[in-house]
Amino acid sequence: MKKIVITIDGPAGAGKTTISKLLADRIGYRYVDTGALYRGIAFEALKKGVADNDDVGLEKLCNEIDIKLVLKESSLRLLSGDNDITDIIRTPEITMMASAVSARPAVRKYLLDVQRNMGQQKGVVFEGRDMGTVVFPEAEMKFFLDASLKTRALRRFVELGNGSVQSLDEVKEEMKRRDENDRSRNIAPLKPAPNAVVVDTTDLTIEGVVDHLFDYIVKKLKAS
Numbered sequence: 001m002k003k004i005v006i007t008i009d010g011p012a013g014a015g016k017t018t019i020s021k022l023l024a025d026r027i028g029y030r031y032v033d034t035g036a037l038y039r040g041i042a043f044e045a046l047k048k049g050v051a052d053n054d055d056v057g058l059e060k061l062c063n064e065i066d067i068k069l070v071l072k073e074s075s076l077r078l079l080s081g082d083n084d085i086t087d088i089i090r091t092p093e094i095t096m097m098a099s100a101v102s103a104r105p106a107v108r109k110y111l112l113d114v115q116r117n118m119g120q121q122k123g124v125v126f127e128g129r130d131m132g133t134v135v136f137p138e139a140e141m142k143f144f145l146d147a148s149l150k151t152r153a154l155r156r157f158v159e160l161g162n163g164s165v166q167s168l169d170e171v172k173e174e175m176k177r178r179d180e181n182d183r184s185r186n187i188a189p190l191k192p193a194p195n196a197v198v199v200d201t202t203d204l205t206i207e208g209v210v211d212h213l214f215d216y217i218v219k220k221l222k223a224s
C-alpha cells in the first residue's frame, strides 16, 4: 500500500493515543504523539522558571532546548537533550502548562518544523490538535475523534488509576478548562479540518473505532 500521512486530532480523552498506536501498528506505520512535545517544552519551562506568557523567555528556551521523540525498543520516548522525560510529563501541573505554552507563537513555530521533519518519509500516524489543519494540511487522510466531556473525563480518571491525586470531578474540570484553552487560542486552535472524518467515540469501543478507521483507510487507498 502507498505510504501516506494520517492525522488524528481531537480533545483530551477522545481516545486519540490508544487508537493512533493501535492503528499505526495494524498498518505498519510509525506513531507520533505530538502532545508529548508540548509537554516537553512545558517541563523545561517549569524547570527553568519561564512563565507561560513570557514570549521572549519561551523563544529563548526553544532556541536552547533539544526536544525529540525517539523509538526505543518499540516504545516512543521523549528526550530533552539526553534526558528521558517520558514518564514525568503527565502530572496535572505539566498538563495545564502544556496547554498554556501551546498557545504561544514561539512554541508553535519551534514545534512546527520538528513535526514536519518527522513526516517527511510518510508512513506516519500523527496525533494532536492541529495536525490536519496546520501541520499537515495536505495529509491524505484526516480524522477528528471526539466524545462527551463526561466520557472523556471518566476515561482519563480510569487511566490515572488508584494513584491519582485528582478526583473524577477535578479531572473533569481540568479537562474542560484545557479544552476551552485549546479551542479558543488564536493560533492553530483545536478544530476539525474541513476534510476530516469526524468520529464520536462516546459509545464506541476502542477496537470498534480502530476497525472503522482501518476499513476507511483501506477503502480510500484502494480507490486512489
Ligand code: DC
Pocket (backbone or CB within 6 Å): 012, 034, 035, 036, 038, 039, 095, 098, 099, 102, 103, 127, 128, 129, 130, 131, 178, 182
Ligand atoms: O495530547 P496532550 O493532552 O498530551 O497535549 C497536551 C497539550 O498540548 C494540549 O492541551 C494542547 C497542546 N497540543 C497542541 O496544542 N497541539 C498539538 N498538536 C498537540 C498538543
